[in-house]
Structures are given as C-alpha cells and as structure tokens.
Amino acid sequence: xxxxxxxxxxxxxxCNYCNFFSIVSKRTLPEMITAICREAEIRSKENNAAIETxxxxxxxxxxxxDHLLIRLLDTIKHNYQVLPEAEIxxxxxxxxxxxxxxxxWKAAGINRLSIGIQSFxxxxxKYLNRVHSAEQAYKCITLAREYGFPDLTIDLIxxxxxxxxxxxxxxxxxxxxxxxxxxxxxxxTVEPRTPLHLMIEKGQAKPVEEKHSSEQFEILIDFLEQxxxxxxxxxxxSLPGKFAKHNLSYWKGIAYYGFGPSAHSFNINRRxxxxxxxxxxxKHINEGILPYESEDLTLEERYNEYxxxxxxxxxxxxxxxxxxxxxxxxxxxxxxxxxKWLDRLLMKENxxxxxxxxxxxxxxxxxxxxxxxx
Numbered sequence: 001x002x003x004x005x006x007x008x009x010x011x012x013x014x015c016n017y018c019n020f021f022s023i024v025s026k027r028t029l030p031e032m033i034t035a036i037c038r039e040a041e042i043r044s045k046e047n048n049a050a051i052e053t054x055x056x057x058x059x060x061x062x063x064x065x066d067h068l069l070i071r072l073l074d075t076i077k078h079n080y081q082v083l084p085e086a087e088i089x090x091x092x093x094x095x096x097x098x099x100x101x102x103x104x105w106k107a108a109g110i111n112r113l114s115i116g117i118q119s120f121x122x123x124x125x126k127y128l129n130r131v132h133s134a135e136q137a138y139k140c141i142t143l144a145r146e147y148g149f150p151d152l153t154i155d156l157i158x159x160x161x162x163x164x165x166x167x168x169x170x171x172x173x174x175x176x177x178x179x180x181x182x183x184x185x186x187x188x189t190v191e192p193r194t195p196l197h198l199m200i201e202k203g204q205a206k207p208v209e210e211k212h213s214s215e216q217f218e219i220l221i222d223f224l225e226q227x228x229x230x231x232x233x234x235x236x237x238s239l240p241g242k243f244a245k246h247n248l249s250y251w252k253g254i255a256y257y258g259f260g261p262s263a264h265s266f267n268i269n270r271r272x273x274x275x276x277x278x279x280x281x282x283k284h285i286n287e288g289i290l291p292y293e294s295e296d297l298t299l300e301e302r303y304n305e306y307x308x309x310x311x312x313x314x315x316x317x318x319x320x321x322x323x324x325x326x327x328x329x330x331x332x333x334x335x336x337x338x339x340k341w342l343d344r345l346l347m348k349e350n351x352x353x354x355x356x357x358x359x360x361x362x363x364x365x366x367x368x369x370x371x372x373x374x
Contacts, residue, residue: 001051001052002049002052002255002257003052003053003054003055003249003254003256004051004053004054004055004256004259005246005256005264006036006055006057006072006076006258006260007021007258007261007262007263007274008032008056008060008061008063008260009021009023009058009260010023010024010026010029010059011059011063012093012095013129013131014195016195016196016199017129017189018191019192020058021276022059022060028278029063029064029068030068032260032261032281033064033072035286036259037071037072037075039260039285039290040075040076040079041075044079044080048081049081050082050083051076051080053086053087053088053089053246054073054089054246055088055091055246056089056090057114058091060092060093060096066101066105066107066108069105069108070107073088073109077109087111087112087151087246088109088110088111089110089244090113090114092113092114092115092116093116094116094117094140095131097113097143097144099147106147106148111151112149112152113144113149114153114154114155115144115152117154119134119137119156119171120137121134121162121163121167121170121171122134124157124160124163126162127160128160129195141180150181152180152182153244154175154182154183154184155183155184155186156175156183156184156186157185157186157187158213158216158217158219158220159188159209159212159213159216159217160208161205162206165216168220176223176224176227181238182238182243183229183236183238184244185220185235186235189208214362218362221361224237230314233247233313234361251312252309252313253268258274259274261274261275261276261280262276265292269296269302270295270296270297271294271295272292273292273293273294274291274292275292299326299327299330300374302326303322303330303372306321306326307334307371307372308369311356311368316354317353318353318354319331319354333373334354334371337371338354341367341370345357345359346359346363346367347367
C-alpha cells in the first residue's frame with residue numbers, strides 16, 4: 001500500500017504565520033496542473049503499490065478550477081492502482097466552500113475535506129491574517145454536510161495571543177457541538193522570516209508565549225478525551241475508526257509519493273523532495289526532468305525516524321519491532337535511554353510498548369531527540 005500527496009502551491013492570501021511553500025498569484029496554476037500530471041505519469045513506473053490515500057494540500061487546493069481538478073485526479077487514477085475505497089482528501093478554506101464547488105469536488109471524486117478553520121473567533125482570524133470570517137468558519141461545515149461530505153476534519157490553532165483559555169474552550173465547544181469526526185489542532189509557532197515573526201520583532205503584534213500554548217494543549221487533551229475522542233497523534237484527535245488514513249502513512253512509516261513543487265516522497269529506505277520553486281519546477285518538468293534531491297537513509301536515520309513518529313502516536317514504540325527492524329544494539333539503546341523518562345513519569349511502558357504520558361506529550365520532540373541514536 002502507498003499514499004499520494006499533491007502540493008498545490010497557490011493561495012489567495014498568505015497567512016502571516018505560514019512557512020509552507022506557496023505563492024499568491026494563480027497565473028501559472030493551469031500550467032502547474034499540467035506539470036504535476038506529467039510528473040505523476042513519469043513516476044508511475046517507480047513501483048506498482050496500490051494507492052489507498054490521495055491528499056491534495058498546499059497552499060490552497062480549493063482554488064483549483066473544477067476541470068483542472070478532474071484532470072489531475074483522472075491522471076492519477078489512470079497511472080496508479082487507486083483502490084475503489086481510497087480516501088481522497090482536499091484541503092479547503094472556508095471562503096471557497098460554496099454549493100458549486102462542493103458539487104464539483106464530489107463529482108471529481110473527493111470524499112473527505114480538511115477545512116482550515118483555525119478559529120471560530122474574529123479576533124484570532126484577524127491576528128492570523130486569515131481571509132475568511134468567523135461566520136464563514138461555522139456555516140461552511142453545515143454546508144459541506146448538506147452537500148454530501150460527512151467525512152470532515154478541521155484545523156484549529158491554539159496559543160494565539162488573542163485567544164484566552166475561556167475562548168479556547170469555546171472554540172472546542174463549537175467543535176464538539178458540530179459532532180465532527182476529526183480534529184487537527186496545532187500550537188501557533190513563530191517561524192523565522194515569516195510576516196508574523198517580523199511583526200512581533202517590531203512590536204506590531206503580541207508575542208506567542210510557550211506557557212500559554214502548553215496550558216491550552218492540556219485543556220485540549222482533557223476536553224476531547226472526556227468526549228470520547230482518541231488522541232491518536234500529538235496534533236490529531238478522532239472518534240474511534242475515524243483516523244486520517246493518509247496522515248497515518250507518515251506516522252507509521254508507509255511509503256508515499258509526493259508530486260508538485262516542494263513535495264516529499266518516502267519509500268522506507270529513501271527520501272526525496274522536489275525543488276521549492278514554481279518556475280524551476282515548471283521548467284524542469286517541461287524538459288522531461290524530475291527536479292528533485294534525494295537521500296538514502298542509514299539504519300540510524302531509519303531508527304531515529306521510527307522513534308520520532310512512533311512516540312507521537314497512541315501506538316508508541318514497540319520494543320520487539322525495534323529489535324526486528326533495527327537489531328539488538330538499537331533495542332538495548334532505546335531501553336537504556338528510556339529509563340530516565342520512565343522514572344520521571346513522562347513515558348510509560350506496557351508489555352514492551354513505550355508511550356508518552358500526558359505530561360510527556362508536552363515534551364515530545366525533546367524526549368524523541370534524546371532517544372535518537374547518534
């Protein structure tokens with residue numbers, strides 16, 4: 001099995017906190033779809049694994065005209081063994097969700113929407129420089145359901161300086177009242193050289209405080225677990241059986257193709273990534289050249305990646321799996337390095353399965369890096 005990720009690097013407006021590769025002009029969008037189709041055709045000979053997930057991310061894939069979207073997905077289905085029950089997700093902004101688009105998306109084969117809500121509050125959306133309104137954030141979900149999209153997930157951001165704990169709980173209450181099957185929730189991070197970073201440096205925006213974010217992360221965990229949601233990955237919660245299948249491929253080390261500028265691919269032993277430039281990507285693809293760099297992963301790198309992704313999930317790291325995949329040396333190293341975290345109650349162990357505790361989830365990256373083999 002494998003997944004496909006397609007990067008659509010176009011946005012109507014750039015969010016001030018975003019450091020994903022994207023541009024605002026849509027001028028080259030039709031040419032880009034042609035190029036992505038060409039890349040998919042060229043790379044279809046890499047292997048013949050069945051495709052169980054397709055994910056259109058960005059950028060803002062909901063900006064694609066319906067005929068271009070149909071062409072793109074038809075190209076994928078023609079060149080790859082896409083399973084009939086494959087999960088096909090489109091990232092969409094609330095301001096793009098309208099009856100016409102919803103009908104086009106359904107006709108194209110989209111069966112899951114990931115909606116970038118970020119907050120149901122005007123103050124937060126203004127701070128983040130989002131295009132949509134608080135009213136659109138709420139109404140688009142009802143509309144998507146009316147047009148046959150029950151499989152929805154939304155993104156929410158916590159740690160926003162304009163978002164106090166009471167307001168954060170209110171955002172979560174709205175999510176719960178909507179009875180959505182899945183939520184991705186992310187701490188607001190200030191990435192270098194983003195507009196938000198520059199605004200904070202100049203005193204034009206309130207700074208992001210780590211303590212504020214940590215407290216809202218704990219509120220998030222308690223709130224959703226009390227309502228029956230599984231905290232199955234650090235940033236993701238779902239009702240039982242409603243996991244994001246595509247994202248599970250990242251966390252469980254399943255192979256995936258990445259098409260489009262800046263998209264990454266992974267096939268267990270090798271990772272590759274396309275050039276992060278629209279003009280260079282288009283130029284090379286038009287010349288029949290795949291514009292990527294790659295690296296073969298060492299045993300140590302594969303072990304480190306297993307630890308990093310495994311600890312982020314509710315399935316954790318299994319000691320027998322470490323032994324089978326990487327050998328006795330890595331098994332013994334992992335158990336020895338884990339002792340201090342077990343003693344501090346930031347990890348727990350059950351029948352050889354190592355998991356982060358609630359408190360440990362706040363330090364997930366630091367704990368994982370301490371367990372890396374260097």
